[in-house]
Structures are given as structure tokens and as C-alpha cells.
Amino acid sequence: MRVIQVKCPQCNSPIQMKQKDSLFLCGQCNAIHVRDGGIEKLDYEIAEFSPSAQGEKVYMPFWRVYASFVIRSKNVEGGSMFKLMSFVKGSSDGGNMFIYIPASEMDPDNFKRMATQFTSGPPRYSTRLNFGGAGRLPAVVNKKDAAELADFVVVTMEAEQPGVLQRLDYTLTVNDTKLVYLPFVRGASGLMPAL
Amino acid sequence: MASVKCPKCAAPVPFDTEVKFVKCPYCNSQVYLDRTGAGLYYALPYMVQENDAVGTFRRWAAGSTKAKDLDKLAQIAGVKRQYFPVYMFKRDVNGVEQVLIETAGSTTLPGLHNLKVPAGDLKMFDASFDVKGAELIKPDIEMMAYMNNLPGKPKEQALVYFPIWKLDYVFNQKKYDVVVDGSSGEVFSSEFPTRSSNAYIAVAVVGFFAFVGEGLLATSSLAIAAGLMAATVIGIFAAALYVARRM
Amino acid sequence: MPDISVGLNCPTCGGAISIAEGENAVNCPYCSSVLFVEGDQGVTTIAFKNKVARDSAMTSTQSWWRRGLKARDLPKTGKVIETYPIYLPFWRTSTRVAGWICGYEERRHTDQKGNVKVERIPKESMVLQDYSYSEIACDPGDLGIRSLRNLVGESSFADFEMIPTFEATTSKDDAVVHAKTDAVSKARSSARVPHVTFERLHVFPRALTMIYYPVWVVRYNYRDRMYMDTVDGITGQVLSGRAPGDPLFQSLAVTGGSSLGGLIAAGSIIYGSSADDWRIGLAGLAVGLVVLFLAYRFFRHGSERIEGEFKDKKATMAQTLKQVQGVAKQLEGLR
Numbered sequence: 055m056r057v058i059q060v061k062c063p064q065c066n067s068p069i070q071m072k073q074k075d076s077l078f079l080c081g082q083c084n085a086i087h088v089r090d091g092g093i094e095k096l097d098y099e100i101a102e103f104s105p106s107a108q109g110e111k112v113y114m115p116f117w118r119v120y121a122s123f124v125i126r127s128k129n130v131e132g133g134s135m136f137k138l139m140s141f142v143k144g145s146s147d148g149g150n151m152f153i154y155i156p157a158s159e160m161d162p163d164n165f166k167r168m169a170t171q172f173t174s175g176p177p178r179y180s181t182r183l184n185f186g187g188a189g190r191l192p193a194v195v196n197k198k199d200a201a202e203l204a205d206f207v208v209v210t211m212e213a214e215q216p217g218v219l220q221r222l223d224y225t226l227t228v229n230d231t232k233l234v235y236l237p238f239v240r241g242a243s244g245l246m247p248a249l
Numbered sequence: 250m251a252s253v254k255c256p257k258c259a260a261p262v263p264f265d266t267e268v269k270f271v272k273c274p275y276c277n278s279q280v281y282l283d284r285t286g287a288g289l290y291y292a293l294p295y296m297v298q299e300n301d302a303v304g305t306f307r308r309w310a311a312g313s314t315k316a317k318d319l320d321k322l323a324q325i326a327g328v329k330r331q332y333f334p335v336y337m338f339k340r341d342v343n344g345v346e347q348v349l350i351e352t353a354g355s356t357t358l359p360g361l362h363n364l365k366v367p368a369g370d371l372k373m374f375d376a377s378f379d380v381k382g383a384e385l386i387k388p389d390i391e392m393m394a395y396m397n398n399l400p401g402k403p404k405e406q407a408l409v410y411f412p413i414w415k416l417d418y419v420f421n422q423k424k425y426d427v428v429v430d431g432s433s434g435e436v437f438s439s440e441f442p443t444r445s446s447n448a449y450i451a452v453a454v455v456g457f458f459a460f461v462g463e464g465l466l467a468t469s470s471l472a473i474a475a476g477l478m479a480a481t482v483i484g485i486f487a488a489a490l491y492v493a494r495r496m
Numbered sequence: 497m498p499d500i501s502v503g504l505n506c507p508t509c510g511g512a513i514s515i516a517e518g519e520n521a522v523n524c525p526y527c528s529s530v531l532f533v534e535g536d537q538g539v540t541t542i543a544f545k546n547k548v549a550r551d552s553a554m555t556s557t558q559s560w561w562r563r564g565l566k567a568r569d570l571p572k573t574g575k576v577i578e579t580y581p582i583y584l585p586f587w588r589t590s591t592r593v594a595g596w597i598c599g600y601e602e603r604r605h606t607d608q609k610g611n612v613k614v615e616r617i618p619k620e621s622m623v624l625q626d627y628s629y630s631e632i633a634c635d636p637g638d639l640g641i642r643s644l645r646n647l648v649g650e651s652s653f654a655d656f657e658m659i660p661t662f663e664a665t666t667s668k669d670d671a672v673v674h675a676k677t678d679a680v681s682k683a684r685s686s687a688r689v690p691h692v693t694f695e696r697l698h699v700f701p702r703a704l705t706m707i708y709y710p711v712w713v714v715r716y717n718y719r720d721r722m723y724m725d726t727v728d729g730i731t732g733q734v735l736s737g738r739a740p741g742d743p744l745f746q747s748l749a750v751t752g753g754s755s756l757g758g759l760i761a762a763g764s765i766i767y768g769s770s771a772d773d774w775r776i777g778l779a780g781l782a783v784g785l786v787v788l789f790l791a792y793r794f795f796r797h798g799s800e801r802i803e804g805e806f807k808d809k810k811a812t813m814a815q816t817l818k819q820v821q822g823v824a825k826q827l828e829g830l831r
Contacts, residue, residue, distance in 0.1 A: 055269075055281060055537060057515070057522075059508045060530040068508065069530045074521060078530065089532055129693075131600075131618035162592065162624040202698040206594040209696055210622060218618040219598045221694045256503035257512070267663040269517050269538040270504075278512040281502040296660070301577065301715060304722025308738065311721055313797040320721060337665065341536070346667040368637040370582070370660040404536060433637025434715075434724060446796060449750075453792040456754030457761075457784070464762020482751060489747035489795060 063087050063095050075192035077115065077233070084184055086233065090196060098233035101179035103188075107248035111188035113235040114245065115157040116172070117200035120230040122150050123208055128224075130217035150229070152176050153204040157233070158191040169207045170214075177236060177249050190235060201228045251373030255280060266291060266371040284405040288392050292332065292378055292410040293369035295431045299328060302414035302429040309427070309436040316420065316442035317496055323418040323425075330383040330431075332410040335364050336392060342401030351395050353388035353408060358428050360437030366409050369432035374410055383412060448496045456485040506531060517541050518705070539668055539706045543583065543656055544649030546710035546729040550579050553712035553727040560725065560734040566801050567718065567740040574723075576716045581729055583661040583708040585633035586644050587671035590626045591679035595697035597621050597687040621687035623697065629675035633664035633706065639726055640736025640804030644709060649730045661708060672701050711735065726804070736804020746798040753791020757784035 060069045062080035064087075069078050077096070079086050087095045103111055154172035156165055195203070205226050213219040238245040252261040253271075260275040264282060271280050297305065303325065310320040334353040339346065350364045372378060392406060412431030417424060420442050427438040459481045467474035506513050511526035518540030520533045554576055561570045598620040605613045630644040676699050683697060710729025715722055718740050725737025764780020802808070 055283065055502075055533060055535040057504065057507060057513070057531050057533055059506075060521070060532045070528055071530050072523070076521075162594075162626060166624055199700055202700075203594060205696065206596075206624075206698050209596050213596050213598070213620050213622065219596070219620045219694065220600070220618055221598070222696075253501035256501050262501065265661065269536075270515060272514075279504050279514040281504055281515075282500050283502050284500055287500050294660075296580075296713075301722050304577075304717060304720065305724075308721035308723055308800075311740070311799065313799045339667075345669045347669070348665065348667045365635045366665045368584075368632075368634045368639065368662050371663040371665075430637060433635075433639055434722075435638035449792065449796045453750050453754055453788060453795060456750065457758045457788045460755050460758020461762045461765075461784070464759045465765065467762075468766055478755070482755060485754060486747055486751040489750045490743055493743035493746040493795065493799070 060089070063093050073190075073192055075190075076196065077193045079190075088196070096197075096233050098235065099181045100183070100185060100235045101177065101237055101249065102182050103237040104248050107237065107239050110240040111248070112238045112240060112245060113185055113188055113190040114238050115191060115193040116234045116236055117155040117157050117195065117197060117204075118232045118234045119153040119155060119200055119204040119228055120150065120232070121153060121204060121208075122225075122227045122229060124225050124227075125212075126223040126225070127221070128212070128219075129221040130215075131220050132217045151208075153207050154234075155195065155200040155203045155207065157193040157195040157200065159194045166210070169203070170211060172236075173207055174211065177247075179236075179249055185235070188237070193233075197231050200231060204228065251375060251377075253280065253282065266373060285403050287406075289405070289407040290374035290410075291337075291371045291407050292374035292380070293367065293412055293432045294372060295330075295381060295383075295412045296369070297414070297429065297431050297434050299330070299414070301434070302416070302431065303328065305429050305434050305436060306416050306418075306427060309438075310441075314443060316444050319420060319442055323420045326417040326419055326424070327415075328417075329415040330381070331413050331415055332380060332383050332385045333358060333413050334386055334388045334408055334410050335366060336388075336390075336395060336406070337366050337409050338395065338399055338406045339404040340399055340401040341404050346404065347401065349399060351390075353390055354386065355389055356386055358413070358437060359426055359439040360428065367411050367430045367432050367435065369411065371409070374408075385410065444496075448492045452485060452488050452492055455488075456481065459485075518703075539587075539704055541706045541708070542651045543653050543708035544710060544730055545652040546581055546655050546659065547650070548710070548712060548727065548729050548732045550712075552732055553579055553581075553714060553729075556727050556732055556734055557714045557716065557725055557737075560737065561739065564739075564801055564803065565741065565745045565798070567742045568744065570718060570740060574716050574718045576714060577722070579712060579714045581655075581659045581710055581712050583656070583659050584639070584641065584711050585662055585664040586630045586707045586709055587633050587664075587666075587668060587675075587704060588628070588630045588644065588647070588707050589672060589675045589704045590628045590702045591675050592624075592626045592700040592702060593679050593683040593697055594624050594700070595622075595683070596694070597623065597684065597689050597692055597697070598694040599689040599692040601690050619689045621689055623683040623687055625683065625686070626702070627675075627679040627682050629678050630707070631666075631671055631674055633666050633671070634662050635665065636805070636807075638724070638806070639711075639713075640738075640802075640806045641711065641726060642805040644707070645735070646728060646731050647707075649709075655710070656708070659710065664706060668704055668706075672704060676701060734803070736806065737802075738806075739801045739803075741798040741801050743799070746795045749791045749798065750795035753788050753795075757786075757788035757791070760784040760787065 060078055062085055064085040065083040067082040070081055077086050085095055086098050156168045208226055237248045239248045252263045255262045255273040257278045258276040262271050262273045262280055264271040307320040310323055336351040336353050338349040414429040414431055417426045425441055429436055463474045463477045504513050506524040508529045509527040513524055515522055517538035520537050522531050524531055561574055601617045603615045632642050636642050712727040712729055715724050723738050726735045728735050761781045761784030765777040768777030
């Protein structure tokens with residue numbers, strides 16, 4: 055066992071951070087890096103709050119998985135054969151898409167709701183360079199798990215179409231995974247998106 | 250309790266086995282216990298006393314697969330208190346923890362086919378550990394003989410002495426032996442006098458077919474069948490009670 | 497004693513720092529640098545406070561003696577020899593499973609002419625759930641405990657010095673592998689898809705913790721034999737144990753079982769021959785034999801009652817019925 059000081063891999067300044075988070079944010083150069091299984095600097099973006107957002111502002115981390123999804127064959131009982139989801143751009147039997155995977159601690163139901171909501175209707179936002187004093191939730195899902203969860207989200211959206219899915223032969227290739235902080239406000243019924 | 254020297258103030262810091270961090274009671278600093286390079290000696294204390302061990306043997310001997318009344322008829326010829334050694338290696342194999350138990354000597358225990366460290370309160374085995382008069386079986390294989398051939402990196406390695414009661418008993422002029430784990434009370438045995446199931450099977454099968462026959466008879470003559478059934482119930486019950494008590 | 501102690505200092509300011517087991521990032525209390533623990537940092541450990549007094553452990557044992565077809569004279573003849581608490585170590589983890597299982601179920605319908613029609617009902621089922629898992633972290637020995645039933649308790653290390661603590665001697669990573677297998681099989685059975693045509697499951701093990709759970713060990717004497725049972729140190733219930741049986745119950749079981757089994761067989765043979773269908777008679781005979789077998793097993797082995805997760809415990813009623821169902825299915829296949 056060895057105890058080491060956490061330093062930013064980009065500017066080499068020591069990290070000062072109060073919250074427990076597997077994502078280390080550098081206060082000097084704003085780089086974010088992880089340390090489970092080697093040091094890796096992460097590419098990330100922060101979305102701007104909607105000007106009308108009221109209340110306590112919180113950033114929630116998501117993995118935005120950019121993947122190519124190709125269905126080779128599909129077998130559905132009942133209902134009629136449906137074409138691919140409208141959000142899949144490209145040819146009719148596959149395409150490229152953005153899959154949003156919530157990275158903070160979340161129960162299964164909320165996880166599924168958030169993931170399908172943002173994946174079927176990708177959020178539009180302008181980006182900013184820092185968190186502007188808003189808090190950020192710690193991430194518990196790592197990049198590798200995000201790729202597997204992306205697979206689950208894609209199959210879920212296929213299966214939830216009318217008819218009963220019997221077989222799905224597909225490939226999902228992850229081209230890129232980016233960390234995205236989306237803005238939320240704390241309301242009476244939990245966190246609400248504030249895009 | 251075993252202790253280490255505090256690296257800050259040199260005071261003795263008592264620690265329990267299997268903990269990674271301890272606090273020095275004098276200077277209050279935290280100490281990390283690095284076991285990767287050390288060969289440790291552990292022992293489990295006796296939690297089952299001699300009377301309990303004999304009683305546990307009698308309970309085991311009364312089991313349904315053992316010869317009838319073995320618990321009463323077995324004559325105990327000797328009870329030995331021994332500490333039996335095994336090696337326990339904790340390794341880090343490509344980031345995965347593996348625990349390997351290896352034999353420490355040529356002596357084997359009857360009935361203990363897979364070596365293990367029995368459940369118990371591991372203590373440091375040093376001068377202060379009281380073996381309570383038990384015979385210590387010395388390991389005749391060195392720890393180092395294993396160290397070079399095990400996969401991965403070492404996390405911890407220890408020689409563990411576990412307490413056993415070795416009972417010799419005689420039944421029908423034949424000698425048997427059995428081992429009672431002195432920590433959790435488990436019984437190990439390779440060979441023991443067994444009980445035949447024949448009488449039990451006979452009662453059940455005879456009863457079953459008697460009722461099948463009487464059931465079929467009931468369609469032609471209900472009264473006779475009912476009488477026979479009542480007799481069979483009494484007969485089977487009496488036979489079963491006799492078999493369960495005596496055979 | 498080999499020298500195994502290592503002081504813990506902040507690599508930046510040299511101040512003494514303190515790390516809890518299982519933590520991999522800490523803040524230095526002096527210079528507030530973020531520090532990272534590389535290598536084996538252990539597992540988060542908690543201990544539950546023992547809430548049960550010696551007397552109530554004995555009372556639970558004595559009321560347990562009266563239940564479950566144990567020797568009738570046990571409450572009178574049984575004598576508690578010793579009662580002591582121990583801490584048992586358990587690995588505890590929760591595993592999230594996310595995925596889909598698709599397939600179909602077959603239902604057989606027989607119409608009045610005896611034609612069998614097989615209806616195929618397609619099924620799709622999502623699995624998205626956290627499954628909790630626990631397993632004992634040392635050899636279970638003859639304690640009869642392998643997993644935890646109760647997972648809530650007051651966390652406290654206050655009794656730790658007083659109660660003998662059984663140490664963890666199994667691998668934490670093995671426990672995670674078992675937890676994953678357990679979660680997948682639970683997920684599969686929750687999906688209820690008998691014939692699977694498509695399955696994609698993702699398994700995510702979450703944080704592993706070590707729980708030290710208080711358990712009372714009660715050793716008691718019955719006719720010179722030493723029996724044992726364990727009592728949960730939080731709920732006060734008997735967790736496992738061995739107890740003497742009674743020949744009376746064994747005999748009643750085989751009498752009842754052979755008569756009931758025989759009459760079921762005879763009844764269905766009679767009904768089958770009047771309905772001119774030999775299969776009914778055969779099925780009845782099979783059911784009768786199953787009843788006989790269960791009764792026989794109790795008759796043969798009921799001289800010791802075993803409750804809990806012991807190695808030599810006979811399969812439960814549910815497991816036996818499952819085996820019987822499996823055999824029946826095979827027979828159906830042959831026909």
C-alpha cells in the first residue's frame with residue numbers, strides 16, 4: 055500500500071477537493087482525471103443553465119456514449135414490424151447515436167428514466183468552461199460500465215417498441231465516450247433538469 | 250494480544266489479527282500493518298472443551314447413518330488434544346485476491362479431504378499464546394517451499410495452528426478414529442460403522458403396497474378393506490416404532 | 497514478531513493521516529491535499545451491536561426445542577451447557593443487473609377429441625434491479641450459517657474487544673464472483689421466460705463491505721450427547737441448530753405416508769381403469785411414490801433434526817419436489 059498526493063496530470067498542480075468523487079477536478083486548469091486502473095485525463099463539457107432556472111443549482115454527471123448501432127436481424131412477435139427508432143440517424147438498419155448514461159448514484163427506476171429520456175430526446179445546450187459555483191454530484195459509474203449500460207439502453211429502446219421482442223442480432227460499437235455535466239435544480243420532488 | 254512497535258513513538262501498539270490499520274494508544278497516530286513480506290504464525294483457541302468434544306462425538310454417533318446405538322456402545326479408547334498446522338497464503342493474482350490453503354506436513358487428518366482453516370478467532374501464535382497442554386504437530390514443509398511456486402504477488406502468508414480433539418473408539422472389536430474441530434465443533438471421519446436402511450425400506454414399501462391392494466379391494470368389498478386397512482395402520486405403526494427405536 | 501508496522505504520513509506536509517479500511521481517497525487534515533491510496537486498501541468494515549442478552553438466547557433455544565418435531569422430552573431432558581456470543585464475518589455486496597430476456601412459454605391444451613394443441617406465448621422481460629448478497633467469510637464449520645437473513649443493525653465496534661471475533665479467511669474477490677452468479681440466476685428466475693431466444697444481461701458489482709455479525713452459540717446436552725444451535729444476536733431468533741428427533745414422529749410419518757401414498761395410487765388406478773386411460777393410473781402411482789419417499793426420508797433420518805445451512809442437511813421439501821418435477825419432465829419427453 056502506498057499513499058500519494060493527487061496531482062493534475064495536465065498542469066501538475068495538487069488537487070484540492072472537498073467532496074468524495076472518483077473524478078478529480080483540478081482547480082487550476084479545470085482538467086478532470088480518474089485513477090481507477092491508471093491515470094486518465096477525461097474530455098468533458100459543462101452545459102449552461104437555462105436563464106430561467108430558479109433554486110439550488112446542481113450539475114449531474116453523464117457519460118455521453120457516441121456509438122454505431124447496427125441491427126443485422128430482428129424478430130418481433132405481434133404488432134407490426136417497426137422501423138428503427140426515429141432518433142437513429144443514417145440508414146434504416148443502423149446508424150450513429152448518442153446514448154446518455156447517468157453517472158451519479160441512482161436507483162434503477164430513475165436511472166432508466168433519465169437514460170431513455172435524454173437518449174431519445176438529446177438535450178440541446180450551449181457549453182461553458184467552468185461550474186460557476188454550482189455543486190456537482192459525484193460520479194460512481196465508470197467509463198467502462200457506461201459502455202455496457204449503453205448497450206442495455208439501446209436494447210431497452212428496441213424492446214419497448216410495440217410487439218414482443220424475440221430475437222435481436224446487433225452490434226454496438228462505441229466510438230467515443232464523453233463526460234457531460236447537465237444542469238439540474240433541486241425542487242420539491244427531487245432534481246429537475248434545467249436546460 | 251500481539252503488538253507492533255509504533256513507528257512514530259516506539260510504543261508497543263496492540264493489534265488484532267486481520268486488521269490493516271491500528272491506532273497507537275500513546276501518540277494516537279495511525280499505523281498500517283504491512284503483511285506482504287512477513288511470515289506470520291496464527292493459532293485458533295479451543296472453544297470446545299474435552300467433555301463437549303466427547304458429547305459432540307456422541308451426538309454425531311447417534312446420527313441416522315451411523316450404526317444403531319453407536320453413541321452408547323462405542324468405547325472411547327483415547328482422547329488427544331492436538332494443534333494441527335496448515336499454511337494460508339493470500340495472493341494478489343492480477344488484481345484478484347486468492348486464498349490458498351496448503352498442507353504443512355505429512356500428517357493427515359482422517360475425513361478432512363479438503364484442507365481448510367476452520368472458523369475461529371485467529372490469534373497471533375507467540376510466547377503468550379496458551380496451547381493448554383495440547384500437542385503441537387510441527388510442520389515438516391517450510392513456508393518458503395511454497396512461496397516461490399505460488400501465482401501472483403504475496404499479500405499475506407501464515408502458518409495457522411488449529412485445535413483438534415482426536416478420539417479413538419472401539420465398536421464390535423474394531424478400532425476407529427474421529428476428529429472433532431476444537432473451534433467450531435465440526436466432526437471429521439473417514440470410516441465409521443454404518444447402519445443398514447433395509448428394515449426402514451421394508452416397512453415403508455410393505456405399507457405402501459398393502460394400502461394399494463386394500464384400496465383396490467375397497468371397490469368390491471368396502472367393509473373388508475376398511476378392516477384390513479385399520480389392521481395395517483396398527484401393524485405398520487408398531488413395526489415402524491420398533492425399527493426406529495432398535496434398528 | 498516481525499516488523500510489519502508502517503507509519504502513515506501525508507506525502508506533502510508530513511502530517512499524520514488516518515485512513516479507514518476500504519477508502520481509496522482521503523483529505524489530509526493539515527494541508528487539505530487530496531491523497532490517493534494505491535494497492536490493497538482493504539474493505540469497508542462494520543460491526544453490528546449485540547442486542548440479545550444471554551438469557552434471551554437461552555429462552556429462544558428452549559422455545560425452539562418445542563417446535564419442529566424434535567424429541568418430546570427435549571424441553572425436560574435438554575440442559576444448556578454453555579452460551580457464548582461470537583462475531584462472524586460476512587462479505588456483503590449488492591449487484592445491479594441490467595438487461596433483457598426474451599423468449600416464449602408453451603401451453604398445452606387438450607380438446608375433447610384428445611388432440612393436443614401447443615400454444616406459444618411470446619414474452620419479453622426487462623431486468624433492472626439491485627440484488628443484495630451475503631456470504632460467510634470464513635469456513636462455516638458446523639455452525640450451519642452461510643448467509644445473512646437480517647441486514648440491519650446498529651453499527652458499533654463497542655463490543656469488539658469483548659466478543660471473540662472469527663476472522664475472514666476467504667477471498668473477497670471470490671465473494672464478488674459468487675455475488676455476480678447469484679444475481680444473474682435471480683434475475684433469470686425473476687424474468688419467468690421458460691424458453692429463452694434472446695438474452696443480454698449486464699452485471700455491475702457494487703461496493704463490497706465486511707459485516708461482523710453477532711451470533712450466540714448455545715451448546716446443550718441431551719442424553720450424554722452434545723448438540724448445538726445458534727441464535728441471531730440482533731433479532732434473537734434461532735438461526736440454525738441440531739436437535740434430537742423422536743421415534744414416535746418417525747413412525748407416524750411412515751404410517752401416514754405409506755397409507756396416503758398407497759391410497760392415492762389405488763384411487764387413481766381405479767379411476768384410470770374406469771376412464772380407460774392407463775396414464776392416469778401411472779401418474780397416480782408416481783404421486784403416491786413421491787409421498788411415500790418423502791415420508792420414508794423422514795422415517796429414516798428423522799432421528800436428528802437439522803435446521804439451517806449445514807453441509808449434511810438433506811434437501812428441503814421444495815428442492816426435492818423440483819427434482820421430482822425434473823424426472824417427470826424427462827419421462828414426459830420419453831413418451
